[in-house]
Structures are given as C-alpha cells and as structure tokens.
Amino acid sequence: MSFSTTVGTAASARPSFDYLSGLDGLRACAVLLVLVAHMGFSTAIPGGFGVTVFFFISGLLITRLLLAEHAQNGRIAVGRFYVRRLFRLYPALLVAVALAALTFSAAGGIMSWGKVFSALFYYANYYGIYAHFGQGRDGFDPFSILWSLAVEEQYYLVFPFICVAVLAGTADLRRFSRGLAGSVVLVLAWRVIVHHYGNSGGGTSDYIYMATDTRIDSILYGAWLALILANDTQKHWRRFSASRVVQAVCLLLLLASFVVHHPGFGDTLSYSLQGLALMPLITAICFTTSTTSLTQLLETSPMRRIGNWSYSLYLYHPVAIVLAEIWWGPGSIGPQRIGWQTYPAFALTAVLLSFALAVSSYNFVEKPFLRWRRRFGAHVTDT
16 A cells, blocks of 8 residues: 655645545544444543544545645536545445344334435434434444434535535635634534524434534534645644644643533533644644654554544444344443443454454445546545
8 A cells, every 4th residue: 555645744735635644543543432432431431522533534634635626627526526425435334224224123123214214315313313213222223323424424415515616716715714714603603502592302412412503513623624724835834733832732622622511511612622622633643743653653554454444333333232232231331231240241242243344344345336436536545
C-alpha cells in the first residue's frame, strides 16, 4: 500500500486527494470507543464522542475532496458523488440490516418493516426518537446505532449542492468558511431552544443526541476545518494548532465535555466544545509535525487496519453483541446484569464475532466495489 504522505511529513493544507496520516488511527480509536461503550459501559466510556469523531472526520474529508475536485476540474460532479457514496455504504449496509433483522428476531425482539425501511433509507435517527428501538427484548437492538448514518446521509443530501452553489463563479472560500462558522453557531442556538422548550418526540436529550437538526454541527466543524486549511496560505492556523498550550486547552475542553454532567451543558455546549477542540487537535495530527509520535502510533499497522475496518465494525458489532447475548445474557446492559463471572465470556464472544463479521464484510462485500467507486472518480487504495 502506498500513500501520498508519510508520517513525519505534514499533509498539504490545500485541498487534495492525498492520504492524511493519522485519520485511519483516529477512526480506529472512535470505533473502539463505540464498541466498548455498547458492551455495557456506556455510562463510563464516552461512546458518543466516538460518533462525534466519525462525524468530524467525515465532514473534513468529504469537504476536502469536493474542494479538490472543484480545483482540479472546475466543477463538482454531484451525480458521481452520490454513486460513489452508494457503492461505499450500501453493500455492507444491506448485509448488516439483513443479519440484524434475523438476529434481533431470534433474540425475541419485535421486528417491523418500518424499522428496516428507516435503516435502508437513512431516517433511523428520527425513527428511534419517535418510534423507539428495542421493543420485545431486554438487551441490545442492532438497529439503534444506525441513527448516526442517517445524520450523515441526510447532511450529504444537501451539502454537495451547497458546495456547487458557493463555488460557482469566484469560488470565495473565505466567505464559505464564514458561512460554516455561522452555521455551527445557529445549530448551538437551536440546541439551546430545544433543550429549554422540549420537543414533540421522546426525551429532549435523546432528540438532541440523534436528530440531524441538533447534531449536524459535528459534521460542520470538520467541513469548516477543511475551509480554514484551504485558506491558511500563511500557516497561521497550523502554527496556532501546533502550540502545546493550544493542544492542552483543547484536551481540557474535551475532558470538560466528558465529566460535566449538568443536563443543560450536556445537551447544548458539550457538542460545540468537542467540535472546537477537535479542530486544532486534528490539524496538529494531520497537518503539522508537532505530534509526530502520536501520528506514528495512529499509523501503526494494527491501527490502520482497524481504521479500514471501522465502517464494517460499526455496522456489525451490534449483531455480534446480540448473538453474544443470546448465548450469555444481556451483557450490553452491564456486567452486573449477567454477573462478573459470565461477563468475560460475553465480552470475548462479542469482540471476536465483531471482528470476524467486520473483516469478512470488508474483504468480501466492500472490497469488490472498490473498482466501481474508482470508475466514478473515487481516490481510494485497495487495502
């Protein structure tokens, strides 16, 4: 496997199709956070932050690629973008949804076509808010994690068209950047309104956590970073991000978002602090040499591989957890539920099955579609 950039050499801030060192490792960290949290430790492990990292990376990469396409071709082929997304996401999703339906039914859960359609047509977040998941059994519902894919795909139904409109003519990237900055402020304001006045669905916190209108800024922060970097011709932003003081402050902001448990903070400002903190930190990892040791750790072979499998791991680990619960009991509720003597067997079963399903999907479901993605302009490596 060859990369356009190497560890120790910062990636170009200009929009390009180059590989970004460290991002596969960050994906690995994110999906492992989610996996551990879903195995009964959601109150101790910030699995939701893993989702936020996925959102951020998606916003950064997709915006960077769209800007690079515009710079190279003078236009963005929106139709080809959606075909690439289809080949990237849908093959594994179809298999995962089928397996999820079978395992959830076998475990005693109540299945419905509404749940299946919400997964396949990317509205599982609002389905989960208003119809709820988990009916019929005490344990994990493999469809419940698909809310995050729904948020992303609803976002990408709109964002490429915004890019086309904004980049037409003069392609003023600074104005585009200011527009995204204003957007994240508006989303925060909307979260505050929803928190104070409630909503017509389930719990307010659940709505804020899963609804596209309240979580879209987690993707927008990544997109905003792509614009900041594209405009960073004098390296002001990269020098700022390389500062140890700035990095320490960002880590403290992340820590605050985890340990402050006041509902008003958790439902509103915490997501904004996470997005703001990730902007300099990911800049430092990918676009400066100030964190070379960390980037080298993120670029080790195991981390890169888990990062490559991250989409499959995210889709299939709920299926593995339900299968482990069929054999050992509802360990996703917590070790105390099935007993600490039984829990290690549950955890080992869930982890091994998660990786077995993910690696199988990656090699036999996702990889065959790589060449089709390349035909429509994807810049991917066969890894």
